[in-house]
Amino acid sequence: MAVPKPGLAGKLAGIQVKVTHVIIAALCAALGTVVWFGWMYVNKTSPVETVQAAVAPVTARPRWVATVYGEGDVFLNQPRSVYVHSNQIYVSDTSNHRVVVFDYNGRYVRKFGDTGDEKTRLAFPYGVAVVGGEVFVADAGLMKVAVFDAAGNFLRYFGEDVLKKPVNIVYQDGKLYFTDVVRQQVVVMDTAGKELLSIGKPGQKEPGEFHYPNGLAVAPDGRIFVADTNNSRVQIFDPDGKFLAIWQGDVAKAQGYFAAPTNIALDKAGNVYVADPLTRRVAVVDKDGNMLGAVEQAGPPEQGETLSLPSGVYVDGRQRLFVADYGGSCVAIYDLK
């Protein structure tokens, strides 16, 4: 008669727990804890926030946390865009013709694009994205995408034969998405620089028509949200570029949502944050297109400071909203949890 093999539970039940086992387990736990906290320390991040970001629900009621202006002799001047990668905040410091990088606590780390060979300096940097350790910067002045290494050394230009005046960038699932205000389109490319898809055409009325689209965001399911700036609306497309919806409010009832939306970000609940400098706010719209409210405060409530010309938005994995305020020459940071 065959004896059945014991399962895992049986095996574990058969093990006699010895003191050495307890000590090994404790040492492993301690080592793991040290490694985790060490990683947090190196990246200047909060363990509490990391846990909160994983479990706390997003409220879509942004709470102001901090404002970054710069420090030392590096101060922002009319920043147009903000992006977060590996706990570092990348700001297109547009009127200083450079990108400035801050750590997660807002301390200055480095800057690039404004020094070195004049031919490779930035002119009017806008969208920023990190792709495989390289930093892609869409420059509306150069009308090119400049690529830098992690230290800020210029490497090359990207997609010169495809893009004509790129403004903003999103990188997701191996694809680069650009808004281009000369082509009046969204252009999707692979990292080798090949055009995979173009969305929209110039126009001021019909769905799929763009008039100077400045910004965009890509949802986890691949839907593409486009800030159709001069048409005062947001347009949404499926991953293949098929038109899905227009969000602009009920203009006929004088209940429009946006004036000249310039960029978009999404939180993990699907809420959409739309920077709209002419209304001096970041509009908050739920995943079904209903206006929830707006971010206007730009400092401690008791000071009553408001956003001036918010033109860039980004939501990071910890569900923090970053707003590049062109008029205030700063980046305001909010907690969405």
Add this chain to the structure above:
Amino acid sequence: MGKIKLLLVVALAAVFVLALAAPAMATTHGNYSTTTDACAGCHVAHAAQAPKLLKVGPTQTEFCYLCHGQGTTAAPYDIQYGLTSGDPTNVNSTAGGFEKLGGSGGATVTSRHTVWGYDADANGAAGSWSGEATKTLTVPGGTQNLTGNGLVCGSCHNPHAGGTGAPNPRLLRTTILGSSNLTVEFTLEPTGVTDGYQVTEYVSGSTAWCGACHDKFDKPDNSGHELTEGDTMYRHAMDMAATLPGGADGTIASGTPLETHSTDPDKVACLTCHRAHGTTATVSGYALSWPRDNGGTGTTSALLRMQNRGVCYNCHGAAEYNKP
């Protein structure tokens, strides 16, 4: 059968004509309706940051730069850095820029029309304006001053005149300081981008238009030789027929372009020698100082199109005044 063909032709012609006659889309600068939202794009009634109820300030210049400043991403015209978006190539602004010409890599201007926010005669970036305290600008060569807001973008351009049938290109005003019915004609060609046009030719009307402010400089033929109209100074004649000598640069990009006119002969206009917004031309030596109409000494490049007094040489130098 013949009637059916005729009807088809008439119907197609009607469709074509109606298509051309279709009203243009409402824009920021015109074609407003009773339910337009365009007003609120620029103005707010009770909480404005700049005069004229502009939403963003503190100067009108900065407001206009929101769309027309360096690296513009909402319009084809970057008037701060003097560049018009084009496809396949961008083109330098024929008026020049207020800080640079030809985009971020272009040369810095040496003189500009000192709109609010820029120092008079300063070469650098925007700063305080010398007339800012009083909001009054003394017009060189003018018998009237600009008061109220001094010189602003809106002194020359009417931001509301962009509707169908706008009488002047570049939204240029038709009434300035009491002069009315000012009509300017330029030849415009598309640059290949949405809403983008470049000026390729000055056709007519620019002298009288500039003369609305600089009226003392708008002088008839022979006024360089005889005092005219009770003037106390001799002044280069304007609006006079002229022909550039062989070899002279008459291009709008780098030379001294004459007004072409459709029926009259070519004429010398203000824009033949001067740029409207700013110039990158430099001056030195004798060209570095010159007596001003209203007293004092000027030391700027005076919005001239060419280095030093190249504008003089370009018309006169290749002819009788350049012989041994």
